Amino acid sequence: xxTDGSRELHSLCAQLEFLLQFDLKEKRSFFGQRKDYxxxxxxxxxRCRQExxxxxxxxxxxxxxxxxxxxxxxxxxxxxxxxLAESLQLCLLDPENLCxxxxxxxxxxxxxxxxxxxxxxxxxxxxxFHLAL
Numbered sequence: 334x335x336t337d338g339s340r341e342l343h344s345l346c347a348q349l350e351f352l353l354q355f356d357l358k359e360k361r362s363f364f365g366q367r368k369d370y371x372x373x374x375x376x377x378x379x380r381c382r383q384e385x386x387x388x389x390x391x392x393x394x395x396x397x398x399x400x401x402x403x404x405x406x407x408x409x410x411x412x413x414x415x416x417l418a419e420s421l422q423l424c425l426l427d428p429e430n431l432c433x434x435x436x437x438x439x440x441x442x443x444x445x446x447x448x449x450x451x452x453x454x455x456x457x458x459x460x461x462f463h464l465a466l
Contacts, residue, residue: 381424
C-alpha cells in the first residue's frame with residue numbers, strides 16, 4: 334500500500350494539483366478570497382446532484398481554512414476511497430461549467446487529453462492508499 338511517507342505519493346499529488354490548477358480562471362468569492370480547484374470540484378459535483386462524502390468530510394475539518402488545503406484533503410480522501418477518477422469525471426461532464434472555470438489551454442477541455450487523464454486515474458483504483466485523513 335501507498336502511505337504518507339511515499340515519495341511517489343507526493344509526486345502524484347503535486348501532478349494532480351498542477352493539472353487541476355493549470356489554466357484555471359481566476360475567480361474570487363464574495364469576500365475576495367481566491368477560488369481554486371476545490372471550488373470547481375464542489376460546484377461540479379453539486380451540479381451533478383451528487384452527495385459526495387468526500388466534500389462533507391473535508392468541510393467538516395475545522396483546521397482547513399484555504400481552498401488549496403481543502404482541495405488537497407479531498408484528493409487524499411478520494412485516493413483512499415478509490416473515488417478520484419469517478420469524482421473528476423462527474424465534474425468534467427458539463428462543458429459549460431468547464432469553460433466557466435478553465436481557459437482553452439486546459440487539458441480538461443481537450444476530449445483526447447481528458448480521456449487520457451481519466452484513464453490514468455481509473456488505473457489508480459487498483460492501488461491501495463493508506464493515508465492519514
